Amino acid sequence: MMTIACVAVLGSCTQQKKATEVGLQVKTQYGVLEGFEQDGVKKFLGVPFAQAPVGELRWKAPQPVQPWEGVREAKQFGDDPMQPNIFGDMAFRGTGRSEDCLYLNIWTTAKTSADALPVLIYFNGGGLMAGSGSEPRYDGSSIAKEGVIGVTANYREGVFGFFAHPDLTAVSDYKGSGNYGFLDQVAAIKWVKENIADFGGDPDRITIVGESAGSFSVSLLMCSPLSKNLIAGAMLSSGAEVLPYLPASQADADAAGAELLKRAGIASLADAMAVDADSLQKMLPPRGMANVVLDGYFMTESADDVFERGEQAQVPMLAGWNSLEAHPMQALQGQAPTLKNYKNAMKAQFGDMTDEIFKAYGLETDEDVMSQKGFDLVSDLFTGFPTWKACDYHAKSGLPVYRYHYMHPRPQVSAKMGDKTGALAGGVREKTEEEKKAQQPSIAPGAVHSADIEYAMGNLDTNEYYDWQDEDYAISKLFLSYYANFCKTGNPNGEGLPQWTAITKDNLDAAPVMKIDVESKEVASPERENAYRTLEKFYRSRK
Numbered sequence: 082m083m084t085i086a087c088v089a090v091l092g093s094c095t096q097q098k099k100a101t102e103v104g105l106q107v108k109t110q111y112g113v114l115e116g117f118e119q120d121g122v123k124k125f126l127g128v129p130f131a132q133a134p135v136g137e138l139r140w141k142a143p144q145p146v147q148p149w150e151g152v153r154e155a156k157q158f159g160d161d162p163m164q165p166n167i168f169g170d171m172a173f174r175g176t177g178r179s180e181d182c183l184y185l186n187i188w189t190t191a192k193t194s195a196d197a198l199p200v201l202i203y204f205n206g207g208g209l210m211a212g213s214g215s216e217p218r219y220d221g222s223s224i225a226k227e228g229v230i231g232v233t234a235n236y237r238e239g240v241f242g243f244f245a246h247p248d249l250t251a252v253s254d255y256k257g258s259g260n261y262g263f264l265d266q267v268a269a270i271k272w273v274k275e276n277i278a279d280f281g282g283d284p285d286r287i288t289i290v291g292e293s294a295g296s297f298s299v300s301l302l303m304c305s306p307l308s309k310n311l312i313a314g315a316m317l318s319s320g321a322e323v324l325p326y327l328p329a330s331q332a333d334a335d336a337a338g339a340e341l342l343k344r345a346g347i348a349s350l351a352d353a354m355a356v357d358a359d360s361l362q363k364m365l366p367p368r369g370m371a372n373v374v375l376d377g378y379f380m381t382e383s384a385d386d387v388f389e390r391g392e393q394a395q396v397p398m399l400a401g402w403n404s405l406e407a408h409p410m411q412a413l414q415g416q417a418p419t420l421k422n423y424k425n426a427m428k429a430q431f432g433d434m435t436d437e438i439f440k441a442y443g444l445e446t447d448e449d450v451m452s453q454k455g456f457d458l459v460s461d462l463f464t465g466f467p468t469w470k471a472c473d474y475h476a477k478s479g480l481p482v483y484r485y486h487y488m489h490p491r492p493q494v495s496a497k498m499g500d501k502t503g504a505l506a507g508g509v510r511e512k513t514e515e516e517k518k519a520q521q522p523s524i525a526p527g528a529v530h531s532a533d534i535e536y537a538m539g540n541l542d543t544n545e546y547y548d549w550q551d552e553d554y555a556i557s558k559l560f561l562s563y564y565a566n567f568c569k570t571g572n573p574n575g576e577g578l579p580q581w582t583a584i585t586k587d588n589l590d591a592a593p594v595m596k597i598d599v600e601s602k603e604v605a606s607p608e609r610e611n612a613y614r615t616l617e618k619f620y621r622s623r624k
Contacts, residue, residue, distance in 0.1 A: 191281020
């Protein structure tokens with residue numbers, strides 16, 4: 082007879098009976114994978130989570146993996162997604178670049194399947210045009226050592242992931258096209274949900290995170306009917322696909338795709354299908370395509386509409402952005418950084434609300450332009466405001482939001498790199514003649530876009546370009562601890578960490594924000610919240 086106690090915990094009893102050792106060979110639903118162990122972490126690299134999207138599967142939703150016989154080696158990264166060298170300083174560890182890129186990577190310290198460790202899936206940035214789960218900055222080794230299974234997953238980039246066309250729409254089962262990269266992300270989450278228990282993970286504790294384009298993706302995955310019920314937590318780093326970013330209708334995306342073919346001199350979709358991948362991405366550059374399309378499948382309505390009704394994933398959120406996401410000089414385009422010039426540069430966008438917005442940001446003197454106030458304005462226009470708005474929506478739904486502002490600049494480029502300076506994707510580039518003449522340290526006055534990634538994932542040592550100091554490692558340890566705790570409990574707080582209060586619908590006007598820096602601390606700034614509300618007023622007036 083089954084005892085009452087075992088009936089009460091039937092799932093646990095069953096799990097204990099079926100618990101298996103997590104060794105270097107793991108049996109998934111599709112076949113056996115063989116990984117390797119390094120520094121106490123078991124690694125399974127280049128794991129297929131969908132069929133190769135090649136031939137007739139180009140520009141189609143990802144298809145389920147075909148089972149394999151015998152043991153499949155998972156000891157090296159699969160091919161990186163096809164992409165031009167948009168960010169020349171990106172570092173990859175894949176075996177090459179090809180359309181056959183739908184692979185994920187797993188880092189685990191679990192000993193048995195009964196360990197049921199929480200899981201983090203990281204989606205890379207790169208403007209939906211570039212990037213890969215093989216990049217060292219996303220490596221899952223450090224977070225695995227914190228008791229969280231790390232996963233990275235590729236998705237199709239650029240023209241291979243986001244090209245829409247009326248002929249593609251007409252033949253698809255759901256009468257839509259263009260969101261293939263996002264559908265790849267959904268497929269990766271589903272594969273993890275179905276198989277991660279075999280690697281010692283808990284399929285009911287999957288947190289998704291992304292930076293930049295990956296962060297925009299996470300906000301969409303929180304709203305898509307295909308994925309919002311698959312996750313237990315969401316982390317956004319610099320971006321969200323909400324106001325002022327708007328999706329494209331399927332009709333508009335189709336028209337843009339047809340025009341793209343026409344400009345490239347490609348007569349038909351069939352002709353485009355026949356072009357090899359290298360030639361195709363040269364003929365069809367990634368810019369000019371709709372990034373997210375209301376295809377009636379991945380997205381049936383805008384993320385704003387979903388968030389406003391509170392119908393997004395009902396999970397905790399941890400979100401933030403960096404102190405120098407953009408620079409006032411980008412707006413000034415070579416003009417002197419005076420208040421008058423800054424206002425004139427912004428009037429084309431803000432119109433008759435320019436003075437009101439500048440006042441809300443405290444921009445009143447020439448000195449303010451190159452201060453944090455000036456950085457805040459342009460940073461918010463890029464990623465800060467939409468990330469804030471996603472937090473605002475989520476907190477209004479009654480769900481906990483832990484918001485941060487990452488402040489710490491990267492250190493000097495290492496002397497062994499010679500006459501180089503920092504670049505956008507965490508690598509280095511040659512200094513310009515002006516920078517050489519300046520003969521001064523090339524440390525940005527804040528945390529530039531993407532500078533948080535290596536810190537948050539505990540991966541400073543994977544980046545040899547910078548002269549990391551003790552304070553950098555201390556910040557990284559803090560940030561990684563917050564990430565790991567959030568994956569485990571939905572709350573970043575833990576012993577020895579600065580207290581981090583959640584934003585709720587009751588404290589929106591003075592929302593607590595964790596300033597992550599050498600001395601990390603929580604602050605509340607009604608003035609900053611007023612600036613966001615003023616910017617929201619502007620965007621809604623133009624909607």
